[in-house]
Structure formats: structure tokens, C-alpha cells
Amino acid sequence: MIAAVYRGDGRIVAEEWPRPVIGDAEVLLRLKGCGLCGSDIAKIVSPATPVPVVLGHEVVGEVAAIGASVASCAIGDRVVAAHHVPCGECHYCRRGSESMCRAFKASNLDPGGFAEYVRVPAPNVQHAMFRVPRHVTDEAASFVEPLACCLRALRRAGVERGDTTVVVGLGSIGCLFVQLLTNAGAAVVGCDPITERADIAKRMGAVAAGPAELAAAAQREVSSGRGADQVIVTGGGADVLPWAAEILRDGGTVHYFAGGGGATLPLRLETLYHRELAVTATYSSSPSDLAEAFGLIVSGAVAVERLVTHRISLAGLHRGVELVLRREAMKVYVTP
Numbered sequence: 001m002i003a004a005v006y007r008g009d010g011r012i013v014a015e016e017w018p019r020p021v022i023g024d025a026e027v028l029l030r031l032k033g034c035g036l037c038g039s040d041i042a043k044i045v046s047p048a049t050p051v052p053v054v055l056g057h058e059v060v061g062e063v064a065a066i067g068a069s070v071a072s073c074a075i076g077d078r079v080v081a082a083h084h085v086p087c088g089e090c091h092y093c094r095r096g097s098e099s100m101c102r103a104f105k106a107s108n109l110d111p112g113g114f115a116e117y118v119r120v121p122a123p124n125v126q127h128a129m130f131r132v133p134r135h136v137t138d139e140a141a142s143f144v145e146p147l148a149c150c151l152r153a154l155r156r157a158g159v160e161r162g163d164t165t166v167v168v169g170l171g172s173i174g175c176l177f178v179q180l181l182t183n184a185g186a187a188v189v190g191c192d193p194i195t196e197r198a199d200i201a202k203r204m205g206a207v208a209a210g211p212a213e214l215a216a217a218a219q220r221e222v223s224s225g226r227g228a229d230q231v232i233v234t235g236g237g238a239d240v241l242p243w244a245a246e247i248l249r250d251g252g253t254v255h256y257f258a259g260g261g262g263a264t265l266p267l268r269l270e271t272l273y274h275r276e277l278a279v280t281a282t283y284s285s286s287p288s289d290l291a292e293a294f295g296l297i298v299s300g301a302v303a304v305e306r307l308v309t310h311r312i313s314l315a316g317l318h319r320g321v322e323l324v325l326r327r328e329a330m331k332v333y334v335t336p
């Protein structure tokens, strides 16, 4: 089969890769499509990523084969499958840190979403695979995983009805946040220098959106001068974090969502203490987050399809990566 293989030094090549062989409780998917995630880009940019590797984890596929003991789906079903699954029993799992479970990072789809065929291991089949109803498109279904991460972030950032929340970075993730936060009853202010993205965020429910100065002024007004209850950082450089701390109300929370290196939060501990600020982060999502996200996409409570700006083939994945790095694409959807 063909897979888009990351070979290091930013090089992605569509080439032959062994087609996975499934076990008794596993499922083989024929790829229908896979979203290109910011975390895939982070791995491509990082020199520490072990290669060769097939990335991609926002997978929608058609069931091509099932193991003898699989009863939850049938050949021909359209499903969405996530890559990481926690054990559900360990100390981390019992305390809600499912994505820190030792089994979590060890689990994965094989070889990854940017391949013609994908093996879904048994725990993923059991806890992180959902049958897609007919009215939901492939592209919409591919948003289950990123939306699940955003839902987890909302909880971890402690968002409540009536809060003022600033979302920094209005790419596809930022726009998912705008919708979830609006649905949760928060007044959302978007921050992004790209005018088109600010406009999209406003259409999706943000009370105001624009570059940093505009966002800072807007959140002050919306919060009656108090400052934002939360600032959710989905993008931006090293300057974003101190700025975020500055526009927070006393007792507010900076939530760091995006991965990637470079950005630091130079914050005086005394400020942290006197202003009782909190710093939280989200890494990935749990099976219950995935189930909740799936429900929101099936019911149409969150609109995701308008976020896909570019559709490319496995052979063109390198172009998709460039489009995201240049901030030309909101969301790239990859098909075989």
C-alpha cells in the first residue's frame, strides 16, 4: 500500500509501506480521509522525531476487514478511530489524567492515518472507534479527535457560564473553541492578526475578534474592566504567554493548548501568588471526551465542515504542511 512517510528534515514521501495485518480483536480500515493536525506539524518540525514514521491520527475509514472476535462493526461500515487509549484502571486514569496513563502514549494506530490502510488495535476498537451515521460527512467525522481535545481543555480551564474567554489563534482549533465556549455560555473574544480568520470567528459566535490590541480592549470591555477569566492559547509565538497573563483577571487561568517549543511564560512567582493565577494545559483527550465530541458532531451542535480549506492527496501531504506553516490553510484534509 501507499503511505505518506515522514523521513526527517521536513521531507515527506509517498511510498510503499507494508499493509498491516490484523489480529483477532482488531479492525483494518481503508482510509477515507485524515485531518492534518498541528501536532503532526510539530513532529515534522522537531528534529527529535524518530523516523521513518507515518503520522496522522484524525482518521475516518471504511472497515475493510475485522478480526474473528469483533462484534462492534461490520465490513463496509464507516468509522472514525482515535489513536491513543488509556488503560482506564491505573492511578492516572482514576484521577482524570487519562492522557498521562502509561498505556496511553504506547497505544497507536498502525502505521498512522496518512496511509491507504490503517490497523485499529483492540483497545482502540473498544474505546475510541465510532460508527459514523449517514448524514455526517467524512470530513466532519475527522474532527472528532480535535474537538475532543478542545472539550477536555474547556473542563481543565474551568470555563463557566458568564465567563469572558479570550482565544488566541483562530485556526481550525481556535474556531472549535469559539463554538464550544459560546455554547457553554462564555463571551468569547478571538485574537488573530489575520482578518479573514477573525471574521470567521465572529460568524461562529465570538463577540469580538482581531489583532492583539483589539482583543485586549474588547475583553476589558466585555468583562467590565476585570480582565478575562481564561485565555486559551492555541497558537502564537513566545510573546503570547506574558500578554495572556497580563490581560487575565485576578484569579484567572492561562490555558496552554498548543504544543511546540520555544514559548515560555516568564511570570514572577510573586505575581502568580498575589494575583492567584493558574496555568493549565491539555494533552490529547480521553475516550469519554471522544464520545462527547462525536455526539456534538452527529447532532450538529458544532459546525466543523467550513473549517476545511484544503483537500490534498497522500502524495501532496508535504504541500499541505507548507500551507499550514504559512498560515494559508485553516484545516487540511488528506485523502488517499
Ligand SMILES: [Zn+2]
Pocket (backbone or CB within 6 Å): 037, 038, 039, 057, 058, 145, 146
Ligand atoms: Zn489532532
Ligand SMILES: [Zn+2]
Pocket (backbone or CB within 6 Å): 086, 087, 088, 089, 090, 091, 092, 093, 101, 102, 103
Ligand atoms: Zn491508565
